[in-house]
Amino acid sequence: MGSVDPIRTVEAVWRIESAKVIATVARMTGDLGLAEESAQDAFVLALEVWPAEGVPANPGGWLTTTAKRKAIDQLRRQGVYEEKLRELALRPQPGPEPELLTLIFTACHPEVAVEGRLALTLRLLGGLTTAEIARAFLVPEPTIGQRVYRAKTALRKVPIELPPAEELPARLASVLEVIYLIFNEGYAATSGESWTRSDLCFEALRLARVLAALMPASSEAAGLQALLEIQSSRLAARVGPDGEPVLLADQDRSRWDRLLIRRGLDALARAESTGVLGPYGLQAAIAAVHARALTFADTDWARMADLYRLLAHVAPSPIVELNRAVAVGMAEGPEAGLAILDGLPLTGNPHLAAVRGDLLDRGGRAEEARAAFREAAGLTRNAREKALYERRANPGSS
């Protein structure tokens, strides 16, 4: 019987604790870059010390104390420690709110460009390296390095604290958006061969769980968690044996992950219990309509169309209208769906062309449907999606 490799134990503790360590030091020093470096230094020291002396009784506390000491050493070396102490004495002391939440809100600060928010969140909250983030986003490593650097520079003038109550809704929206974008980047790659990159999905789901646990009274935090739990439940079913995408209608629902569906429905119930559903809660409610249907034919399309109408009301967008067209097309017939598509400002959008193709096909207009799918195949940048649309543009030829 072997015992667990001590290096792997240190790394595991690091992944569990690093965000909290960075958050605590950032709150103490007001300097995100210094906090990240000091936390890294503490991790390196743990790699040396723990395998020899054993993991301390409170490993998170050890890392935090060590990182704080490293930060103070650094400030002393720069000769700014006294100045920093005075500055800190003038600042309001950190309140009782969880440090981790403060770090999430800081990484997702609107001062930072969206791309920078994604990279910084994955790096500080997810513990991913620049190289790992670059691989996930299919961009060169220096690009991510630049985004992180620019993000940290932009954050230098930003106090590391929770937003005041009047700014909270807008700031929370930014946090939710960042987590959702990370998920989507993994869920449907916009370019390249890979249809899903489940590591990004998992990290986004984990962050949504963290946020919902830290903000138990927030309807939208619960709503986003619900949405991502339910969408994640289909990850295995939406890819076929050769890596090709399988659309919702064709998925083997026995492969849907029941644990995630149950967690998603629980989180949705928590969001609903606040008495109001925001855009994420409504999208979760829509995802739940699929999750509750035993077969595609059992789907409650009338409820789906209603939910899309509500969503279009609170978060109007052409994409929501596109999805509403699908639901209405199922509930009231293809012509009703096509009527919604007319006039949508989505020229050049492959999904619009594909939805039109599908509605035309179901309305018995086969020739027009094939033309729409040809258009969709020509527009998409996703190789797997292209193959799918080409099959529908040339039925019977494969």
Add this chain to the structure above:
Amino acid sequence: MRYLITLTRIAQPETPPPAELMSAIMRLGQEATEAGALVDQSGLRGLAAEVEVVGGKLTVSDGPFAEAKELISYAIYEVRDEAEAVEWANRFMKLHRDMWPGWEGVSRVFPLMTF
């Protein structure tokens, strides 16, 4: 990656579980939830029945069963790798070691088949 972590008791002292241990377990559970790692858990109310196939023979027995080596609880964790699951099990067992002298048991970490 998803792991099932079970808790099995080997030996239990005469004393009841200390309240301090119970609240520490609650805190650890909250911490694991806030880390986005703990996704499901339950204590077991005991063993109701055993349905066994031995030598081609099916037997159903509803006890009473010996209480030694009893399965106490399970938890499901979603974490980035196995070492992380082991770390959570480790923290859970440390609480038992430190707060309930004389208690002995084992936590087992099983990788589950999912995405």
